[in-house]
Amino acid sequence: MEKIEERFAEPKRQAGIAILIILLKFLKQTIKSFWPIALSFFIGGKSDRFETVLGILVIIISVLNLGGSLLSYFRYYIQLEKGAIIIDKGVLRRSKTNVPFERIQSINFKQNLVHQFFGVVSVEIDTAGASKAELTIDAIDKKEAEALREYIMSVRSEILQEKAEPTAEEQKSDEQTILHLSVSDLIKIGVSQNHLRSMAILFGFALTILNDLNESFEGVVEEELSSKADLILNSQWLIFLFFVLAILVVSFVYSLITTTLGNYDLKLKLNNKGLKLIKGLLNREEISINKNKIQIVSWGDNPIRRMFNMWTLSLEQASSENADKLKSKIKVPGCYLEQVDEVLGVVFPKMTDYVFSKHKVSILLKYRLLFFVSVLPFLLSLVAFLWIEWLILWFIIWPIFTSIYIHIYFQKRSFEISEEVFKNNTGAFGTRFELTQLHKVQAIEITQSWYQRRKNLANIELTTASGELSVPFIPFEMAIALEKYILYRVETDQREWM
């Protein structure tokens, strides 16, 4: 095979199969936006004038769109020139985007079933910084994409190495798998997933469908439901219980399936440039993160996951404002503590040498929370109780539940600092740890409320290029000392940080 930079020296189109992929994308989008109208055509039967006009309009828009999508393939060129990738595209609104290699944060691949069948990948090129720029290539040959990425990343590191000193460990080039999830791991993870979240997703999904249906067949659904309402009212408890059970089972199965499919054969690999995550059955996804660019490493558990001794681990890197947060994040939904330690050891090579000092937040935070979250609403509700007596049950549950929660939260809330890293410890029923290297911090914010000023307390927030770490209610002098030390570390550190 000729050299990749020669292949792309002239503007080059995507793989031919991209037409199919663009078409499928178009089809999906059209169905997504017009399905209620189409449905009403088939089922509605009686077509009045308005609906006919609407239908014709839909068809015209679709055809125009189709033409546009097809043309977009022919008006899409990729080119490499003078250390930059150039994408020239657009039919009516043409645009030529030029991204120098050193601005590129990461190049990620994605494959759906069609991609996998034809051996192509879709490529996402993410650049960080305030200016938006995220390039997407719908389909190019997998080998070509890999060569392209290798070439861009190697030129990129050459450019950057002129600025920064190369580190010794960048010499080794073999790839080693540090984490691999088996099917039994996946089932454990699926079982211990946050089912409340999938319940919310399902619920939202059902609502949108109902809403769409309702809009297309005005009243039909509403009538249907309101006729059921009597039934529900008649056999209230039984039906309600049935629904709750059904939703529970469905959301359980849903999270089990999505977790297993989405993370099927998940592998976390370590190579000379950084970490690489590959996962998924139907959509095979590949995300790479440069080790030096990792901003925040966090890991946590929930009560069920703790029974399996499993932790959720995520590594975040800087991302452009417009880029999808998920693409710049390596997320391992479940792994064992040894594996967390191993990843930490890779990202922070001297982790075991650091001397940490641990500091709790002020007890006043606990009292404040107890007062405002547990006691005050309880007292207010006691007043309200005079009018609505049957709510009394909730009035008792609320303060008990929240004070237990606040108590555990306060027990766990602390931060740790060492010469090199900052660690935040949070969580209540679950646990969550966040870790960042001090030189990754790019802004420090100290806030004080009126109350905190009287008690000489402050909150501190450390912002990195991929999110914040904050600690509430620490002594003001401690916040200032923390600020001084971290600023000193940031301002004297010459290492690459993003």
Added chain:
Amino acid sequence: MTDFFENLPIDIAQLPSAEENDYQQISPAYKKASLIAWGIFFFILLIGPPIIIFFIEEIKGEWLYYAASILTALVLWALNILWVSKAIKKKKYVLRQRDLIYTTGLLWQKKITIPFNRIQHAEVKQGPIERLYKLHNLNVFTAGGSSSDLSIPGLTEEKATKLKEFILNEIENEEDGKD
């Protein structure tokens, strides 16, 4: 200062800190500009509700509704004027050797520090009301998302440009320093 972090390799007390008199106030004219901006808002709040009440058949004749809405708006407006006048004194900044500090907030006091070597870009901007008073905003951007971006209002053109030039210069030096 008591030593909180004995595990750290350097003595934190030795590190420089920004003293109260290092800080610079923003231009006093900013008070007028923000009073006008808020004034427009409160003017709408003052006349809007009575107009709406006028068009609601059931209550249009009742003077109590007009009085209540106007009085509420006036009280809020007065509080706002008081707050703006006090809050402006808290808006201060200081340019140090390696970072920029900005403090703001009357009840919720806030102090943001951004080191020059983490700034991506800086720009000077001006809104329509600020133009009347020849005031400018200095906006400073960091990487990834907007949560740590900083905006200092109420600067004279000379100061704003000087600050911007200084910061941009620092960024450039920083990048050259790596070569």
